């Protein structure tokens with residue numbers, strides 16, 4: 558059999574990394590695949606390697622329509638627009654697609670997998686989650702014989718970098734974000750990252766594969782890191798916790814539950830020490846037990862390496878179903894009604910007056926919530942004083958009711974901030 562002929566649509570960070578791999582004659586990639594066509598917006602931009610020997614297309618959809626391109630690699634990005642049209646065009650004519658585009662797969666994964674199954678081309682997207690860390694493959698293949706009950710991950714390197722820097726340098730969220738933008742670690746419009754949406758796209762994909770359910774991005778409850786303050790980071794540290802943006806999915810008797818939000822992780826939690834721009838995933842899967850995967854979650858090299866691994870799978874006939882099993886076998890489980898129990902962290906900014914602590918304790922007692930720990934520190938500036946407490950295990954609903962009651966107190970000067978506390982493991986709501 559001849560080599561599989563590849564076309565790359567998108568020659569930016571990841572596409573550029575893949576071009577470099579193809580430019581190395583010794584790379585295993587070149588044994589069974591041949592790069593024949595490329596597409597980007599700007600033909601004259603320097604891509605670091607000579608692209609003159611490949612057929613050029615201004616329009617990635619035209620590249621995807623070429624009958625002699627067996628595999629279309631989509632590295633443009635975005636859930637709609639040219640990326641979607643490129644992938645649809647390739648799948649429609651039975652070509653294979655490899656993509657790093659988590660937004661596209663999370664939002665349109667079912668329709669694209671349908672097209673793939675109907676027309677025979679494979680759809681692979683290892684690079685869409687965890688950059689160079691083989692999270693998709695691990696769930697599709699290594700854990701296939703297990704029953705996965707929960708996945709929990711640090712899936713957004715930008716947020717993890719910001720939170721790690723805030724802790725180590727004592728600088729505010731705004732300061733660190735501005736630095737990250739200057740250094741190119743964060744986008745000019747950072748909302749996809751700091752708002753939790755990028756992690757939610759990745760969690761959608763991982764949960765679908767882990768739990769054998771149709772990807773359902775709309776069902777992820779999403780909260781970003783914008784409200785995490787230095788006070789939270791310091792207070793959490795004093796109590797033995799580190800704050801992370803945690804993406805967590807669980808298979809419950811009511812269906813699949815997915816949540817992206819900042820959480821306090823105990824120092825001995827397997828995800829607590831994942832620093833900087835690293836990504837990590839913990840999987841609870843019986844009978845294998847708990848598994849942890851760690852590595853570089855973004856960047857040209859790691860991400861291109863994952864794309865290359867998918868290409869080699871295709872060339873060696875190892876590529877399976879997009880979400881690990883045929884669409885017909887994926888459940889459309891009823892969406893879980895979030896019935897959540899756990900320990901919670903509350904930060905309140907209060908007026909420095911006698912009786913405040915008693916009033917807060919009273920609101921918690923009214924909802925039968927017991928306090929695990931309580932810290933008060935002098936206000937850095939201004940009249941408001943931060944009070945921080947963690948609860949013992951209780952229903953989330955009770956915490957929300959107590960918080961609503963506290964908010965009505967005239968001594969509480971801004972809406973209380975609540976984060977879940979994770980002691981260990983990936984299990985949902987473990988207290």
Ligand SMILES: NC(=O)c1ccc[n+]([C@@H]2O[C@H](COP(=O)([O-])OP(=O)(O)OC[C@H]3O[C@@H](n4cnc5c(N)ncnc54)[C@H](OP(=O)(O)O)[C@@H]3O)[C@@H](O)[C@H]2O)c1
Pocket residue numbers: 566567568569570571572596597598599600602615616617631632633634635639657658659660684685688854855856857860
């Ligand atoms: N960067 C990472 O570390 C990383 C990690 C994991 C996954 N991903 C995913 O990989 C994908 C690519 O990301 P990236 O960081 O490589 O993006 P990028 O650097 O912005 O590159 C995007 C590429 O797409 C081309 N492009 C954009 N619009 C186009 C259009 N309308 N027609 C033709 N070409 C078009 C651009 O052309 P020009 O170069 O001519 O402007 C550029 O080459 C995204 O889905 C992203 O989420 C990225």
